[in-house]
Amino acid sequence: MWQHTQLARSVTLSLGLTLGLAVSAGSALAEEIPAPIAALEDEGLTIHGTFDAPSGLTGYAASMQGRELAVYLTSDGKHAIIGNMVDADGNNLSTEPLERLVTGPQNALDWEALGESAWIADGDDSAERIVYTFTDPNCPFCSRFWQSARPWIDAGDVQLRHVMVGILQRDSPRLAISMLAADDPASTLNAHESGSPVEPLDSLSREWEMELQKNHDLMKSFGLHATPSILYMEDGKLQMSQGAPNKNKLEEIMGSAKP
Numbered sequence: 482m483w484q485h486t487q488l489a490r491s492v493t494l495s496l497g498l499t500l501g502l503a504v505s506a507g508s509a510l511a512e513e514i515p516a517p518i519a520a521l522e523d524e525g526l527t528i529h530g531t532f533d534a535p536s537g538l539t540g541y542a543a544s545m546q547g548r549e550l551a552v553y554l555t556s557d558g559k560h561a562i563i564g565n566m567v568d569a570d571g572n573n574l575s576t577e578p579l580e581r582l583v584t585g586p587q588n589a590l591d592w593e594a595l596g597e598s599a600w601i602a603d604g605d606d607s608a609e610r611i612v613y614t615f616t617d618p619n620c621p622f623c624s625r626f627w628q629s630a631r632p633w634i635d636a637g638d639v640q641l642r643h644v645m646v647g648i649l650q651r652d653s654p655r656l657a658i659s660m661l662a663a664d665d666p667a668s669t670l671n672a673h674e675s676g677s678p679v680e681p682l683d684s685l686s687r688e689w690e691m692e693l694q695k696n697h698d699l700m701k702s703f704g705l706h707a708t709p710s711i712l713y714m715e716d717g718k719l720q721m722s723q724g725a726p727n728k729n730k731l732e733e734i735m736g737s738a739k740p
Contacts, residue, residue, distance in 0.1 A: 515554055517561035526550065529586070532578040534566065540575075542582035547704070549583045551575035588719040591703070595644065595712060598699055599692040601666040603627070604640035610736045615700050615710040616643040618656035618673060622725040623709045627674040629731055636740040643670060646696050646708065655681045658689045 514522075518541060522528060526543045534540035537556035544550060553562045565575040595613045612630075616623045633639040645661050647654030659682045663669040673679045700710065703721065711722045713734055722730060732738055 515558045515561075517559070518552065518554060521552060521561060521563075526552070528552075530578075530582040532582065534574070535568075538562075538566075540566075540578055542578050544583050544587075549579045551579055585717065588714070588717070591712075591719055592714065594699060594702075595642070598644045598696050599661055599689075600642040600644045601660060601670045602640055602642055603630075603667060603670060604634040605637040606640065608637055608640040610639045611642060611713070612639055612734060613642045613644055613712045615646050615696070615705060615708050617646050617649045617653050617708040618660060618679065619650045619653050620708040624674050625725040626709045626711070629725070630735065632740045633735045633737070638737065638740060639735050644696050644699070645693065646700055647693060648697070649708065652681065654690075654693060655685060658682065658685050658693055661692065662686070662689050 518528065521543070526545045529542045529544065532540040532542060534553055539554040539556075541552040541554065541561075542549070543552050550563060551565060553566065555561070565573050567573055600613065610633075614623070614626065616627075627641070630639065630641055634641060645657040647657040656679055659679050660666055660669050660673065662682065662685075663679070669679055700706075703710070703712070705721070705723060707723050709723070709725065711726070711734055713720050713736075715733075715736075720734075722734060726734055
């Protein structure tokens with residue numbers, strides 16, 4: 482919970498299960514945005530859309546620091562309640578609008594960003610399932626994941642896309658760029674993971690250095706700090722896993738039992 486107090490109003494936000502605290506309306510805010518909603522935006526909330534809510538309330542789908550929040554504006558427009566709304570049966574009425582207006586669109590943007598990153602394909606381009614993994618050339622757990630994934634890759638069921646990063650050792654950035662810039666990145670990656678380390682380039686182009694930095698920034702944007710960091714879609718939702726997965730987790734990531 483965090484708090485902020487100003488002369489004309491007091492805002493207390495609680496990330497509780499069901500109820501939030503009222504936000505008093507200020508008089509000097511723009512008319513087209515209800516004052517309590519504008520106050521919350523000033524505190525750092527992002528409003529993604531509105532939705533119908535019971536009892537004369539107006540629902541707002543919001544997020545803050547990567548967490549989804551439901552906000553309910555009272556019918557007089559003077560107060561907002563932050564939290565989940567439940568019905569008489571205990572059903573969470575906030576889940577569906579938050580998934581539709583916040584989680585779903587954000588997942589789509591994140592998946593698109595992964596697709597636009599600098600990655601090396603491992604597996605058939607026509608594979609039904611795509612899995613992204615942030616990979617450091619000096620990461621032994623990345624190599625373990627690469628080896629564990631072979632049955633799905635060899636069967637053509639999954640394509641692993643290695644988003645290359647250089648974070649573990651001093652020469653990791655040079656090795657990562659050397660793999661990305663190779664004439665045949667896929668073969669270079671597979672040889673490297675099979676025990677024939679990539680030969681580092683003598684000089685690195687500024688273009689590839691920038692691409693590697695973008696990969697680092699993307700990894701950081703997901704709140705990930707270790708390799709391998711694995712991302713995949715399941716039932717339309719972006720899932721993340723860090724470290725070499727165990728058998729059950731591996732099958733979940735790959736979407737099926739071992740071929």
